[in-house]
Each structure stands twice: as structure tokens, then as C-alpha cells.
Amino acid sequence: QQFEKWNDTIASKLEELRNKITRAHHNANRIRLSMTSIGDSGGTCVRTYKPANLEPSTMTTIVLTYAISSQLRDALLFYLPSSSTDDFVAIEMVNRKMRFVWNVGGGLGEVTHPLHIQTAGDLNKDQHWYRVEAERVSNIGNLWVRPVVVPEGSSLRDSPPATNASLAGVGRFDVGPGDRVWVGGADRRHPHLLSTQSGLVGCLHHLHLNGRPIGLWDFSTQNPHSCTACVEGAQEVVDESSYSFAGDGYSVVTHDSSGTYNKYLFSVSLKFKTFDSNALLFIGSGNSTGKYVSLTLKNGRVIFRIGYGGG
Known part of the structure; x- marks a missing residue:
């Protein structure tokens, strides 16, 4: 009995430690400082x-x-190699133009965007910041590059991506939990990377991989005494009524019970986009067991269900 009590105490402390580590990672991901190299x-x-x-x-x-x-x-700027295969994806600036390069089993794929990256006289001015977005779908790569702040009506906002493709029929990127993202350099650079500068050049503000933020200050390793903060980069205007979910979270919305309530009428309206073909979009449940309304995706089709309870 004493052993069980001791075991429960240890398990409780380990769980508390895991929660603290999770919160620490979460707080590090929320740091909005940009990152650059020390020295000029x-x-x-x-x-x-x-x-x-x-x-x-x-x-x-x-x-x-x-x-x-x-x-x-x-x-x-970004390099993710697979530790088990020759697969990799990378974004680099080569001679002031952004280049997206990948190998997912079908040989090299690459695309270079024609927009020339200008030197910023003052990093505090939003117009000197660039938004770079790379997308790979199977063997096809798309690359968008534009200033973060674009004047109203400018053709840059809706300009088409630069596009290219690697060998068709091969398109799975084999990475796993043990693989690492490199920023600024790598211990073993792929021979098809053309950037010659060692270490991070410029100021990197934020980084997202597959819709998830990578906290620039939540790093695993770094060169000693080499990285420092720079100014906070420009931000795009965000629609405050829109929310993004990555598959491992949800939002709880409470119903205002003080208003007029009609138990015979219920409606729900929402706009969404997703790459999933099966998902739970919305569920509302009552206090009684078995009573609910739900919106789900099944094989790409929206299904509305009502459960009245009682089997």
C-alpha cells in the first residue's frame, strides 16, 4: 500500500512536470520577437x-x-531533411530571389520566384517585409512572394505563384517526429542547395509549417552566442471572426440562456475550408444524455444529424 501511494505521487509529479513543459513550449511559441544573427x-x-x-x-x-x-x-531560411531517406524541402534566397526546392523521392524539384528582394533601409517600416509562401502538393511546387503590406488594388496581392514540378507519380515526403527543421544553415547541406552564406542572413519574423507556427525562440539547438532578436516584423490584417484548427484542438462556445429560446427551432451557419474529407465541424449537446445536433464531414460531404435521445 505504501508503494502504491509512492507510485501515485511520482506519477502525479511527472504529469505536473509534463504540463509545465507543455506550457513552456506554448509560451515560447507565442514570443513575437524576430530573429537574426549577432554582428554585421x-x-x-x-x-x-x-x-x-x-x-x-x-x-x-x-x-x-x-x-x-x-x-x-x-x-x-528553411531546411527540413528526412533522416531516413534523401527527401527534403527547403526555402533559400539565392542572389536576392526566393527559391523553393524539394525532393520527395522523384528527383529534384525547384521553383524560383522572379520578385527581387529589396534591401530594407529601416526594418521598422512595414513595406520592407516580405511574405514567402511555398506549397507542395505531391510533385508540384508553388511559390508566392510579395510584400506583407500591399497597397489596395495592387496586382501583387493576387499575383499567381511561380510553379514547377518534379517527376510525376512520386510525391510522399517521408519525415517523422525525430526530424529537425534547420534555419540559417545545416550540419550537412544538400548539394542542390545553392545559397552559399553560412548562418542566418536578414531578419526572420515568423515561420509556419503545415499551418502550425514554429516558435523561433522555442528552438532545440543553436550555435553558441550567435542569435539575437531583431524588430518585430510586419503583420497582415487578420479576420478576427475566423479561427484556424490544426486537428488537435477545439473551441467551446456557450449558449446565452438569457435570450428567447424556441425548443422547436435550431439553426447553425458557418463557413469553412479544410483539406480533410472526414471531420467533426460542430456539435451541440443538451443536458440530457443522447440529445445533440451535429455537423460532420464524411467522405467530403456535409452531414447534419439530430439526436433526440432515447435510442
């Missing part, structure tokens, strides 16, 4: 990250915000 002579900052939920997939999306105030022309 070039890049020295190299960091690695271990994103949660890395798994093999036929689709990859990478979004980052970037600016540069020096005259250097190359930078390795």
Missing part, C-alpha cells in the same frame, strides 16, 4: 527545431516573413 559581417545564427506532429505526407506548406537590411544576397 554576415550570418552566424543557426538553429534547429523539432515541430510536433511531423509525419509522412503528400502536401507541405511553409510560410515565413522576412526582411534584410544588409547587402548580402544569399540565405538559407
